[in-house]
Amino acid sequence: xxxxxxxxxxxxxxxxxxxxxxxxxxxxxxxxxxxxxxxxxxxxxxxxxxxxxxxxxxxxxxxxxxxxxxxxxxxxxxxxxxxxxxxxxxxxxxxxxxxxxxxxxxxxxxxxxxxxxxxxxxxxxxxxxxxxxxxxxxxxxxxxxxxxxxxxxxxxxxxxxxxxxxxxxxxxxxxxxxxxxxxxxxxxxxxxxxxxxxxxxxxxxxxxxxxxxxxxxxxxxxxxxxxxxxxxxxxxxxxxxxxxxxxxxxxxxxxxxxxxxxxxxxxxx
Amino acid sequence: xxxxxxxxxxxxxxxxxxxxxxxxxxxxxxxxxxxxxxxxxxxxxxxxxxxxxxxxxxxxxxxxxxxxxxxxxxxxxxxxxxxxxxxxxxxxxxxxxxxxxxxxxxxxxxxxxxxxxxxxxxxxxxxxxxxxxxxxxxxxxxxxxxxxxxxxxxxxxxxxxxxxxxxxxxxxxxxxxxxxxxxxxxxxxxxxxxxxxxxxxxxxxxxxxxxxxxxxxxxxxxxxxxxxxxxxxxxxxxxxxxxxxxxxxxxxxxxxxxxxxxxxxxxxxxxxxxxxxxxxxxxxxxxxxxxxxxxxxxxxxxx
Amino acid sequence: xxxxxxxxxxxxxxxxxxxxxxxxxxxxxxxxxxxxxxxxxxxxxxxxxxxxxxxxxxxxxxxxxxxxxxxxxxxxxxxxxxxxxxxxxxxxxxxxxxxxxxxxxxxxxxxxxxxxxxxxxxxxxxxxxxxxxxxxxxxxxxxxxxxxxxxxxxxxxxxxxxxxxxxxxxxxxxxxxxxxxxxxxxxxxxxxxxxxxxxxxxxxxxxxxxxxxxxxxxxxxxxxxxxxxxxxxxxxxxxxxxxxxxxxxxxxxxxxxxxxxxxxxxxxxxxxxxxxxxxxxxxxxxxxxxxxxxxxxxxxxxxxxxxxxxxxxxxxxxxxxxxxxxxxxxxxxxxxxxxxxxxxx
Numbered sequence: 001x002x003x004x005x006x007x008x009x010x011x012x013x014x015x016x017x018x019x020x021x022x023x024x025x026x027x028x029x030x031x032x033x034x035x036x037x038x039x040x041x042x043x044x045x046x047x048x049x050x051x052x053x054x055x056x057x058x059x060x061x062x063x064x065x066x067x068x069x070x071x072x073x074x075x076x077x078x079x080x081x082x083x084x085x086x087x088x089x090x091x092x093x094x095x096x097x098x099x100x101x102x103x104x105x106x107x108x109x110x111x112x113x114x115x116x117x118x119x120x121x122x123x124x125x126x127x128x129x130x131x132x133x134x135x136x137x138x139x140x141x142x143x144x145x146x147x148x149x150x151x152x153x154x155x156x157x158x159x160x161x162x163x164x165x166x167x168x169x170x171x172x173x174x175x176x177x178x179x180x181x182x183x184x185x186x187x188x189x190x191x192x193x194x195x196x197x198x199x200x201x202x203x204x205x206x207x208x209x210x211x212x213x214x215x216x217x218x219x220x221x222x223x224x225x226x227x228x229x230x231x232x233x234x235x236x237x238x239x240x241x242x243x244x245x246x247x248x249x250x251x252x253x254x255x256x257x258x259x260x261x262x263x264x265x266x267x268x269x
Numbered sequence: 270x271x272x273x274x275x276x277x278x279x280x281x282x283x284x285x286x287x288x289x290x291x292x293x294x295x296x297x298x299x300x301x302x303x304x305x306x307x308x309x310x311x312x313x314x315x316x317x318x319x320x321x322x323x324x325x326x327x328x329x330x331x332x333x334x335x336x337x338x339x340x341x342x343x344x345x346x347x348x349x350x351x352x353x354x355x356x357x358x359x360x361x362x363x364x365x366x367x368x369x370x371x372x373x374x375x376x377x378x379x380x381x382x383x384x385x386x387x388x389x390x391x392x393x394x395x396x397x398x399x400x401x402x403x404x405x406x407x408x409x410x411x412x413x414x415x416x417x418x419x420x421x422x423x424x425x426x427x428x429x430x431x432x433x434x435x436x437x438x439x440x441x442x443x444x445x446x447x448x449x450x451x452x453x454x455x456x457x458x459x460x461x462x463x464x465x466x467x468x469x470x471x472x473x474x475x476x477x478x479x480x481x482x483x484x485x486x487x488x489x490x491x492x493x494x495x496x497x498x499x500x501x502x503x504x505x506x507x508x509x510x511x512x513x514x515x516x517x518x519x520x521x522x523x524x525x526x527x528x529x530x531x532x533x534x535x536x537x538x539x540x541x542x543x544x545x546x547x548x549x550x551x552x553x554x555x556x557x558x559x560x561x562x563x564x565x566x567x568x569x570x571x572x
Numbered sequence: 573x574x575x576x577x578x579x580x581x582x583x584x585x586x587x588x589x590x591x592x593x594x595x596x597x598x599x600x601x602x603x604x605x606x607x608x609x610x611x612x613x614x615x616x617x618x619x620x621x622x623x624x625x626x627x628x629x630x631x632x633x634x635x636x637x638x639x640x641x642x643x644x645x646x647x648x649x650x651x652x653x654x655x656x657x658x659x660x661x662x663x664x665x666x667x668x669x670x671x672x673x674x675x676x677x678x679x680x681x682x683x684x685x686x687x688x689x690x691x692x693x694x695x696x697x698x699x700x701x702x703x704x705x706x707x708x709x710x711x712x713x714x715x716x717x718x719x720x721x722x723x724x725x726x727x728x729x730x731x732x733x734x735x736x737x738x739x740x741x742x743x744x745x746x747x748x749x750x751x752x753x754x755x756x757x758x759x760x761x762x763x764x765x766x767x768x769x770x771x772x773x774x775x776x777x778x779x780x781x782x783x784x785x786x787x788x789x790x791x792x793x794x795x796x797x798x799x800x801x802x803x804x805x806x807x808x809x810x811x812x813x814x815x816x817x818x819x820x821x822x823x824x825x826x827x828x829x830x831x832x833x834x835x836x837x838x839x840x841x842x843x844x845x846x847x848x849x850x851x852x853x854x855x856x857x858x859x860x861x862x863x864x865x866x867x868x869x870x871x872x873x874x875x876x877x878x879x880x881x882x883x884x885x886x887x888x889x890x891x892x893x894x895x896x897x898x899x900x901x902x903x904x905x906x907x908x909x910x911x912x913x914x915x916x917x
Contacts, residue, residue: 015383046830050830161829164829175353175380184806185842185845191625193625205808205896231807233804236804239804240896304649306649348644349827350825376852390647508855535851540686542819543821543822545849549870550870
């Protein structure tokens with residue numbers, strides 16, 4: 001398991017910015033609800049400011065024009081669930097100087113990823129004769145399982161400002177590290193009461209920080225949509241559950257929602 | 270509610286109206302987080318992964334106030350990218366310019382390597398405790414560098430060369446992985462030729478052109494003769510190198526507190542606050558980055 | 573030190589007087605715990621609060637603070653001035669005042685005074701209040717159960733009235749104007765002594781008192797205990813977020829949405845955070861929770877002492893409840909206690 005999240009493996013801190021011409025960006029989508037793309041438009045008053053920094057030459061959500069042959073940055077939403085998507089992703093990676101995965105589906109396989117367990121057996125249990133269309137389907141996986149990803153914007157859906165920051169890192173370069181610590185310290189900063197004190201399950205114990213504990217601030221335990229951190233201590237978290245009277249099996253079940261394809265989860269069992 | 274006035278205000282540009290020359294202390298006293306604009310005046314490719322950058326602070330008062338010791342570092346800012354600590358590679362005697370030798374190794378340095386001559390960056394510092402230059406005078410000197418460790422040592426080497434008559438025998442052992450990674454070779458060879466220094470260049474992986482030594486940086490110790498009681502040692506290189514080189518220096522009889530080593534950590538503030546460079550109870554940024562071996566031995570987790 | 577006595581009923585008048593001229597922050601109830609927050613009325617104050625979830629340091633070292641702004645096109649620093657409101661922290665316990673004194677040593681009195689911290693500190697009055705220990709409190713072990721300096725007023729509860737230690741003119745004037753401070757009587761003094769004794773006797777006796785802990789931190793630096801303790805670290809750094817003396821931070825740049833302007837800010841960071849000791853190129857000097865927890869405890873119970881002659885732990889007990897993995901200095905003290913009794917046996 002990698003110790004850290006993608007930090008611009010190919011770019012490694014340098015921006016793709018070219019002093020002589022505008023950077024060209026494409027936004028593409030695989031298996032997802034399109035919600036993360038929609039979130040980008042939710043920037044409203046800042047949207048034009050962000051778009052003004054580059055030439056947006058393809059956006060699946062807003063136009064049916066074909067994708068151009070060459071570009072600098074590929075922003076990709078969604079999990080890979082078909083052979084066609086896998087091929088398309090490899091092509092995107094080949095052409096792009098920087099590839100940014102946005103949202104839980106692209107970074108953890110997310111909700112599509114929940115089907116990964118026993119994926120190839122499922123159709124047979126539903127259909128007597130498995131339809132041909134199922135043949136092209138592959139077990140859902142995040143982008144990083146197939147290609148090098150330069151940057152990841154986590155959560156379901158993404159925060160549009162997190163997206164902007166990550167995009168700017170790809171454009172101009174940055175020495176910032178994507179955080180891998182767990183969420184709990186954010187709740188302490190926010191001074192919200194811990195759900196564990198009430199015997200309630202919260203996934204903050206093993207989930208990467210970065211969202212600022214948005215759900216907890218709204219009175220709801222963390223669902224873990226940022227995915228478990230590469231530094232998550234699942235064994236210790238299970239003991240914490242026991243210590244605070246929270247069901248360990250509930251914890252394990254909840255882990256499956258956003259981490260079904262995460263190797264760490266299966267190693268630790 | 271009528272709040273008491275005036276509220277306290279923190280200024281970022283406190284030096285706007287000053288007309289008298291600044292001292293280094295004054296430079297720091299106002300807002301030590303504020304980087305001063307500097308222009309890249311030259312970029313030299315040293316190896317495929319290392320470049321030597323020369324900077325000139327734009328404000329004349331700041332430029333005049335900037336003085337460093339060999340072994341100290343600056344915090345270099347690329348606005349928007351961030352800040353990083355980089356050891357100064359030029360001699361204090363080279364006034365008006367600051368040279369930094371930078372390997373393309375991480376996010377910040379990758380961005381720096383993409384910069385061009387004439388670009389503007391920010392510099393604050395110098396920070397840290399360097400080599401005890403004055404105390405080293407009138408002694409023999411043994412300098413051992415591995416790879417990029419030559420960067421901070423070059424400041425010391427150049428400074429010693431500036432005041433060559435103040436020092437006894439000066440020996441430089443410089444190990445690299447391969448001949449293409451040897452930096453400042455022409456300069457060092459010239460000084461060797463002029464009998465200023467004894468020089469041992471060694472590489473792990475030689476090629477057809479290599480006529481120097483082959484092997485680890487400790488290899489030249491086999492035939493090294495020195496007057497240990499009157500010798501100061503200085504070591505800088507990758508973390509794994511320290512123990513082996515220091516062992517050799519100890520075997521030769523150099524005293525614990527006459528062996529100096531420079532530590533690499535990520536000093537983010539440079540002022541003993543942010544905590545990133547801590548080893549045991551010491552802050553590398555203010556207590557180091559140069560420690561003598563006795564001090565280093567007394568730091569939990571240093572080696 | 574100058575002492576005066578005021579009646580308990582005068583307390584609200586004192587708060588109101590401060591509110592005339594300052595932003596007043598005080599302990600208030602939130603959720604199942606307490607927090608320091610800006611108050612609108614003295615009625616909001618939970619005078620008998622136990623311990624707040626997080627500490628007071630947020631008023632001196634905000635979790636996120638802009639240090640400067642810059643123009644990212646021209647690469648120059650732009651004008652930016654941080655205005656700090658005059659503020660009163662009302663109701664700080666002794667441990668928290670001792671924690672501020674430690675922050676002062678690093679950020680105000682050191683070789684590089686931090687202009688942001690110093691400005692906030694100078695714009696802040698501190699009014700302390702005596703308290704009774706909870707089961708997690710161990711401030712007395714580090715001599716932090718009494719604040720000797722670092723406050724403007726300190727209110728010692730002596731039953732129906734307060735013995736007030738007065739240490740600044742600014743606060744004395746307000747006290748004088750808002751209350752009727754009187755000279756202490758023999759009875760007041762005797763009640764003060766009684767109250768102090770009661771507090772001293774109320775600490776949880778199960779927490780071992782290990783006075784040579786700093787030396788032991790060195791001696792047992794390679795003990796397996798650290799693998800066990802740090803092996804269960806969740807790497808969330810909640811410990812540092814609630815700690816009144818943890819002051820580590822990170823410096824970062826951020827651009828405006830259009831990419832033309834930027835700001836350099838600092839955010840709280842923690843040595844228990846996985847990437848804290850990472851250097852350029854990706855090498856991490858403390859890649860594992862075991863090393864990180866040991867490093868944190870070492871700095872708290874030894875390292876700071878070596879440089880500043882006092883512990884960096886004030887025994888407030890916040891990390892005891894914040895850490896879901898049960899890692900805290902009490903566990904370290906218990907380990908040393910165990911080592912001592914092994915020898916006895």
